[in-house]
Amino acid sequence: MSHPFHRLRAFLQRLPLRGRLAQGSALLLGAFVLVKASQFVIQILLSRLLSPSDFGLWAMVLVLTGLSLLFRDGTIAAVLVQRGLDDKRMVDAVYSLGVNVSVGLFVLQVLASYPLSLFFGEPILWPLTALHGTIFLINAGTGAHDSVLLRQMRFREIALCDCAAGGARLVGAVACALAGGGVWAFAAGEIAYAAADAVARRRASGYHFRYSFWPDPQAIQAVRRYIADMMSINLAVQTNTNGDNLVIGRLLGAEPLGFYNVAYQLAMVPVFALTKVNRVHFTALSHMDRAEQQSYVGRALEQYALLGAPVYALSFVLAPWLVPFIYGQEWAEAAVLFQLVLIFAYARGLMSIIGTALNAFDKPGINARINWVLVPLTLPSYVLGAWLGGVVGVAIAVALVMGAGATGWFWVAVCRTSGWNLGVPAKPVLLPTLAAVGAAGCAALLALPPVAAAALVVALYMLFASLAIVRIFGLEAQKPPFKPDELAKIVSSTTRK
Incomplete structure (x- = not known):
């Protein structure tokens, strides 16, 4: 049995961001926090x-x-x-x-x-x-x-x-x-x-x-397709993720949209933080070959799930106390909206990592088509949700369609187009996600006070996630996404340009 420090070293080597890349992520995350x-x-x-x-x-x-x-x-x-x-x-x-x-x-x-x-x-x-x-x-x-x-x-x-x-x-x-x-x-x-x-x-x-x-028309022609595909991705994502605001504002009015917007912005904070890390992922992946890219993406997903899942679980159980505490008692009805949007927010983080990888693989066109397929489903579901349940109905539609549904579609489509086995991106996130869902579900069912609910979520998550932690720490050092000499070459070449 290897020494615990050797296992810790093996775990750290599995993280996708190390060395200068880790420092860059820390700087961008620190700035994001501020x-x-x-x-x-x-x-x-x-x-x-x-x-x-x-x-x-x-x-x-x-x-x-x-x-x-x-x-x-x-x-x-x-x-x-x-x-x-x-x-x-x-x-x-x-x-x-x-x-x-x-x-x-x-x-x-x-x-x-x-x-x-x-x-x-x-x-x-x-x-x-x-x-x-x-x-x-x-x-x-x-x-x-x-x-x-x-x-x-x-x-x-x-x-x-x-x-x-x-x-x-x-x-x-x-x-x-x-x-x-x-x-x-x-x-x-x-x-x-x-x-x-x-x-x-x-x-x-x-x-x-x-x-x-x-x-220069010739220079633009060389990059025209990439730029057009990137814009197409953004337009599809915006249609899917901003259509809820359009529907609520048009059908329900300004006040319900105000409650929903505050809940949405709060729930998406971890995803907004992830966009900063994705900029580092994009830079790193753009320098890698295909074999290194697949390993890197798996580790990035694993890192996000292990760190993000408990944060979302805690936010879910603390929502009835957290939202009024931050914004005031008159915003209390935004708490249930916040809980529902959290489901989409967690899924969006997973999809953004894979989407960033596709763009770095020079496949933004595939990323765009995957997102456009969702458009005919999202907007009608938002309208139906508003008709059946008002602003809460729209939030439920977002959680089901853009949360669970979109994640499943994105997973299958990306694996098919990239030639990956379906288990490659799924295995790193499955156990942490199930652990967080189980912990949050138990705490919600018991209807405990905020502090007790938070403590129970942490305890249950650590218990449920033990299999994932043992699996990670049990693996010995594997090939890191960058060899030291390769990273040095990349850093020196990019700073000269």
């Missing part, structure tokens, strides 16, 4: 200064702006992370295209703001949405600078930029709210965030792009 903390402060303060209807109005704005953000220059510039910075002609062409698209998005959002106000029957949406569109002008070209930092694995600079932008949002939103700005405080915070983000990333990148109103 930024999210500032957002919580904003949300808590505004929940006491504004009404649920104000939150609902801003969620209506996000229906359009969320769609516009799918096509911003950051999405276009993602190809620079996947393809590299060696081809200066391609790099400048992608930058120029991103700037042009950003200006176009500003014009389109201003033009679409009036029809949006008519659709929801809220006149204030016209000027509010138009004002929010200025973020596209402010951030034009910022995505290319961010991709340069990410390609060069300059995670410290990215983290500092995130913190600076988050701090600016806090100051802008709170100052406007205290001055009596009402719902305009949301827009003030986003504009301040965009301005600080643009300045910080340009200074940190230091890369000199050459803008051309007519980007």
Whole structure:
């Protein structure tokens, strides 16, 4: 029997992020914690200064702006992370295209703001949405600078930029709210965030792009398919995950949408954190061969399940106490919505890791088609849920269709298209997930006080998950996703570019 420290070392070698990659993930997660903390402060303060209807109005704005953000220059510039910075002609062409698209998005959002106000029957949406569109002008070209930092694995600079932008949002939103700005405080915070983000990333990148109103057509042609597929993925995901807001706002009104939006944002916090880690995953996977990629993805899923499942289980049992404690007693009815959205949020985290892997494998088209198949199911299910059960019915539809249903479809489709055995992505997450579900279910059935429920969930999860833990620690050191010399080569090559 091997020494416990040897088993610990074997476990650490199984983690997908080690060395510089682990440091980068820690920096991005640390920045995310600070930024999210500032957002919580904003949300808590505004929940006491504004009404649920104000939150609902801003969620209506996000229906359009969320769609516009799918096509911003950051999405276009993602190809620079996947393809590299060696081809200066391609790099400048992608930058120029991103700037042009950003200006176009500003014009389109201003033009679409009036029809949006008519659709929801809220006149204030016209000027509010138009004002929010200025973020596209402010951030034009910022995505290319961010991709340069990410390609060069300059995670410290990215983290500092995130913190600076988050701090600016806090100051802008709170100052406007205290001055009596009402719902305009949301827009003030986003504009301040965009301005600080643009300045910080340009200074940190230091890369000199050459803008051309007519980007090189040959250079764009070489990356056109990848960019189009990435946009298609984002559009499908946005349709599936933002259609609930559209349905609630149109059929049920601003106040129910306000409750739902607050519950949704709170439930998705771990997933938003995962998006930061996925940026590191994307960079690492883009440098690997196919054999290393499959092993890396399995370990990333395992890490997410072991750490994420108990967090979601605790959140579920603590929801009736947690939501009123954070936002106030008038937000208590958002607790059940929060519990239902948690089911989708956990599943979304799993799907995002696999989706990131497909993009790094240069298969964004497959990722897009997998997501588009879900669109004919999601929107009708949201409408049916609103008709049968109001806002709670929509949350149930999200949990069932975009949670359990979408995960199963995504699993099968990705394995079929990638040539993987179905058990490859399933085995790392099955036991932690079942352990969390069992622990949360037992605590909920016993109807214990919050502290006792939390303690029971932790104890039961550790008991149920013991099989997974024993399996992991029982494995001796296996081949790490990067050999030390390979990682050194990658780091040195990316910092030179």
